[in-house]
Amino acid sequence: MREWDPLTASATEIASIVALLNEAMAIDLPDDPLWHDGSMRDYLAVTMPGERKVMWLAEETTGDAGRGIPPLGGANVLLVGDIGVMEIVVHPKARRLGVGRELLSQVVKRAADQGYTALGVEVPGETSAVEFYHRFGFTCAFTEVRSVLDLSSVDWFALGELAAGVGAGYKLDFYSGGPPLDMYAAYAAAKAEVRESYDLGDLELRPSSYEPQRLQASINTLAARGLKLYVVVAVHESSGEVAGLTEVVVPQQHPTRADQYDTVVVPRHRGYGVGRAIKARMLFELRSAEPGITQVQTWNAAINEPLIRVNQELGFVPDRQWLEYEADVADLVTRLGIS
Ligand SMILES: CC(C)(COP(=O)(O)OP(=O)(O)OC[C@H]1O[C@@H](n2cnc3c(N)ncnc32)[C@H](O)[C@@H]1OP(=O)(O)O)[C@@H](O)C(=O)NCCC(=O)NCCS
Known part of the structure; x- marks a missing residue:
């Protein structure tokens, strides 16, 4: 030893x-x-x-x-x-x-x-x-629950409809390497707000970043560990708020399987198709940015039913419990x- x-x-x-x-x-x-x-x-x-x-x-x-x-x-x-x-x-x-x-x-x-x-x-x-x-x-x-999406099973036409099915007044953008610097404050604020509104009761073994400085540190750390970050952000155009975001990481250590990290939709922006649209858009972007990816895996709290429903619509299949x-x-x- x-x-x-x-x-x-x-x-x-x-x-x-x-x-x-x-x-x-x-x-x-x-x-x-x-x-x-x-x-x-x-x-x-x-x-x-x-x-x-x-x-x-x-x-x-x-x-x-x-x-x-x-x-x-x-x-x-x-x-x-x-x-x-x-x-x-x-x-x-x-x-x-x-x-x-x-x-x-x-x-x-x-x-x-x-x-x-x-x-x-x-x-x-x-x-x-x-x-x-x-x-x-x-x-x-x-x-x-860990779920896995096999990209070869995706119905890309149906997915296109989900990606476009967001309410008026929201703009979706895709970024490689994390959100642009001038969006850090709004991005971290969205994460913080969702965390406060929706405590799932986990141990925070994979802590998230709720303030801009920590967000910067975590983006730098991912890059330094060989983990490539992609995000799709939904901006509420009239207020400039980040209404929702989804993060996917492609690790050099298992380059054919991407990890879906946080997906959050701020409570007052729920019910407009934001969650579904940002996740669907991410899959399109991933397909062109990372053609070597064959699968995406994600973890959801067993009690997080809205997100589990969205994942099922996208074709994620529950694999096993993760404790x-x-x-x-x-x-x-x-x-x-x-x-
Ligand atoms: C869990 C793990 C670390 C245990 O290592 P190990 O060296 O076999 O554990 P030990 O020999 O010290 O076992 C200590 C006690 O744990 C319990 N235990 C360990 N493995 C067990 C098993 N398969 N079934 C029942 N009890 C078990 C027993 O009480 C054991 O004592 P005993 O052998 O005297 O009955 C090992 O099985 C492992 O690496 N598992 C996979 C870990 C993982 O997460 N893999 C996924 C990513 S690769």
């Missing part, structure tokens, strides 16, 4: 991590596209300003990863706000041998040393991780017998 820093790791070590992820994915999420080593070092290392990420590797013999042998497992914790957000992956051939428990112990020790009181983790449903986190007293705080688990650090320290 050793602490590991992607910034100083050799290219061979980075490739070993990609192999570990892919060999785990083949078992846990066999329908997901494989990881590519595109900007993987940056993807692993770069964080938002003020956040810190610590990583560990478990190897049979120290230095295996540097010799091109995939490690037995890896873990990382992102120390953000007052919660540590962690990930643990153990190679399928090394499971049920206590490697996961040892990696979890490293994370818990560090979180306790740094004064963090809670740990959160996103767990794909129907994987061994569910039992593992239950075993250590984690509880499920929030449930989402947010949390546990108290003090409780984990006791359970794991950490002194």
